[in-house]
Amino acid sequence: MTPVHDRTAWLKGGEAVCVQPPMKVERTWRLVLLGPPGVGKGTQADLLHHALGACQLSTGDVFRAARGQPAAAGSAMAEAQSQMERGELVRDETVLTLVAERTRCLHCGGGFMLDGFPRTRAQAVALDQLMVSHGIGLDAVVNYELPEDEVVSRISGRRICSSCKSVFHVATHPPEAEGTCDHCGGLLMQRADDRPDAVRVRLEAYHEATEPLAEYYRAEGLLVTVNAHGHPDEVFAQTLNLLARRVLKA
Ligand code: AP5
Numbered sequence: 127m128t129p130v131h132d133r134t135a136w137l138k139g140g141e142a143v144c145v146q147p148p149m150k151v152e153r154t155w156r157l158v159l160l161g162p163p164g165v166g167k168g169t170q171a172d173l174l175h176h177a178l179g180a181c182q183l184s185t186g187d188v189f190r191a192a193r194g195q196p197a198a199a200g201s202a203m204a205e206a207q208s209q210m211e212r213g214e215l216v217r218d219e220t221v222l223t224l225v226a227e228r229t230r231c232l233h234c235g236g237g238f239m240l241d242g243f244p245r246t247r248a249q250a251v252a253l254d255q256l257m258v259s260h261g262i263g264l265d266a267v268v269n270y271e272l273p274e275d276e277v278v279s280r281i282s283g284r285r286i287c288s289s290c291k292s293v294f295h296v297a298t299h300p301p302e303a304e305g306t307c308d309h310c311g312g313l314l315m316q317r318a319d320d321r322p323d324a325v326r327v328r329l330e331a332y333h334e335a336t337e338p339l340a341e342y343y344r345a346e347g348l349l350v351t352v353n354a355h356g357h358p359d360e361v362f363a364q365t366l367n368l369l370a371r372r373v374l375k376a
Contacts, residue, residue, distance in 0.1 A: 131175055135234075136183050137191045139227045148236025149179035153373070155237040156180070156262060158244070158253075158348075160339060161270030163328045164281030164320075165354050166361060168293060170270065171241050173362040180237035187241075188224055189216065211318045213327030215335060218248045225256070232260055246335045250342050266372055267343040268365055270354040274329065281325050285314040 132146035155178045159167045171182035189210050192203055202223070206216040221243065231238060244250040257263055272280075283296040285305075289312030294301050301308050319328065343349045350368045354361050 131172070131182065133181060133183075133187075136181065136228055136231045137188055139188070139224070148181065148234050151179035151236055153178075153237075154180075154235065155239070155369075156232075156265050157237075157239045157369075158264060158267040158343070159239050159241045159270070160267055160336070160343075161354065162272065162274075162277050162332045162337075163325070164277050164284065165270045165272050166280065166358060167241050167270060169358050170268075170362060170365060171239050173358065174239060174365065177362075177366060178237065180239045181231065181234055182241050183228070183231055183238050183243070184241040185216075185221055185224065185243040185245075186210070188228075211324065213319050213324030213331070215245060215331045218246055218252075221245075221249060222252050225253075229256065229260065232256070232262060244339060245331075247338065247342060250339055254346075264348055266350045266369060267339075267346075267348045268350045268352055268369075269340050269343075270352050270361070272354040276355065277329070278325065281320050282322070284317065284320055286317055287312040288315045289313070 132144040134142050134144045157174075157180060159171060161167050168182070168184065171184070174180060175182055189203075189206055193207060195203075202217075202220040206220050209216050225243060240253075244253050280295065280298075283298070285294045285296060285301075286292070287294075287307035287310065290307060290310040292307055292309050293299075294307075294314060301314060305314050306312070307314060318324065340349060340351075350365075350372060352361060352365050352368060
């Protein structure tokens, strides 16, 4: 059985600890995964975790995990939840507070993949400062590229298990029984922000705020560009190849 990817410390923050120790790794990878919403970052993060041991640190997952928890009306988390539902970016201040509360995950022995962070130039600058202050550096920033019509088709067909959060796609990765999770039998749902009106807002936010980060990281010599077209295994093989080439060059 595939071991569960324990991300308790990241998802809960505060004093929460992961029960499972990080995977023993030959090399500690510290990566950022960039790319438009729905391009397949989460899918690749899962494959990369099993290959490299690095833990998927997704800011979107932290906001989703906080859903249903009591958040005081008017609090930063309540505001973040409604911004997320509309497809808007959460305010930099809120995101940076969330990351600052979880900096020990940056020292995880298994390494990490930041997924969905940074998303703005201010967040990228803050991450650079955070890494310097912690005496660590990024190995690479993997930027997944895909034509927009394919991105929209991936997002609109995505279904998530309401219980174990496994990800499916109605066409490219359907469950064995329609509407039911293969792993736990939970009900499959569409994410609120995968509806067309929210997707439009997310894509606009991506083009305006996040896409320019590719140039930011190219200038830092960290950018690795991956064509996200094709089966997830092909995209994964390409990612591993490009990362291996980077190591050889270094
Ligand atoms: P977040 O959770 O980060 O979402 P996202 O970036 O929009 O990415 P997604 O999770 O939608 O997609 P993905 O690229 O992981 O694709 P997946 O692998 O699931 O953020 C959500 C929201 O939170 C934001 O909109 C914002 O409001 C807020 N937020 C989070 N971080 C923030 C930050 N730093 N600053 C401000 N706001 C922030 O794949 C998608 C589908 O495609 C699946 O169905 C999958 O099965 C299928 N698929 C995957 N790969 C392939 C393939 N190769 N071929 C065919 N199908 C595929």
